[in-house]
Amino acid sequence: MADLRTQLHDMLRVQRAALLLKLEGLDDYEARRPRTPTGTNLLGLVKHSAACELGYFGETFARPSELQLPWEVEGVGPEDNEDMFATEDESMADVLAWSRACFDHADATIEALPLEAEGRVAWWPEDRNTVTLGQIIVHMALDEARHAGHADILREQLDGAVGLRSEGNNLPEWDEQRWADYVARLTLIAEAHAP
Numbered sequence: 615m616a617d618l619r620t621q622l623h624d625m626l627r628v629q630r631a632a633l634l635l636k637l638e639g640l641d642d643y644e645a646r647r648p649r650t651p652t653g654t655n656l657l658g659l660v661k662h663s664a665a666c667e668l669g670y671f672g673e674t675f676a677r678p679s680e681l682q683l684p685w686e687v688e689g690v691g692p693e694d695n696e697d698m699f700a701t702e703d704e705s706m707a708d709v710l711a712w713s714r715a716c717f718d719h720a721d722a723t724i725e726a727l728p729l730e731a732e733g734r735v736a737w738w739p740e741d742r743n744t745v746t747l748g749q750i751i752v753h754m755a756l757d758e759a760r761h762a763g764h765a766d767i768l769r770e771q772l773d774g775a776v777g778l779r780s781e782g783n784n785l786p787e788w789d790e791q792r793w794a795d796y797v798a799r800l801t802l803i804a805e806a807h808a809p
Contacts, residue, residue, distance in 0.1 A: 629758035636765035658699040664713035665697040671720035674733040
């Protein structure tokens, strides 16, 4: 059985993979097109997760990187939200390469330090900003799972692609009619509970 650090690291990697999978087969336009009133887009979810990993596994544990966070670019600040979308000058390939480099930096931190290693999250309140590597791995795996869920819904609305794995998915293997019947049933149940 793998040790706890390996298990936690593997859980984080699974969430990254699930998030990256949602870009598979998309062109630059579909990957970056806003799909909600707040601008949520598939490529932005990946960029955001990578930026978070770079911060949490870099600065928090005094392991600097030569990679630049989106809000560290000259003329850009955190309020510009540039970690949530690919800018005019960034291609999908650029964002993916930068994200993979962020993930590699995070992996190196996880592999170099024990779970008990202490760090400090500068952007958290002082009364709770001292953390361990184990806490941050869990924090990031949960955050990325949340974003992978967002991405799953956005991708399903785009072209019907659902599930956790590219070779299939983790949903029942129903035909189109069975899914339509299922949705109709859920609609009737919801309508029976309408105010």
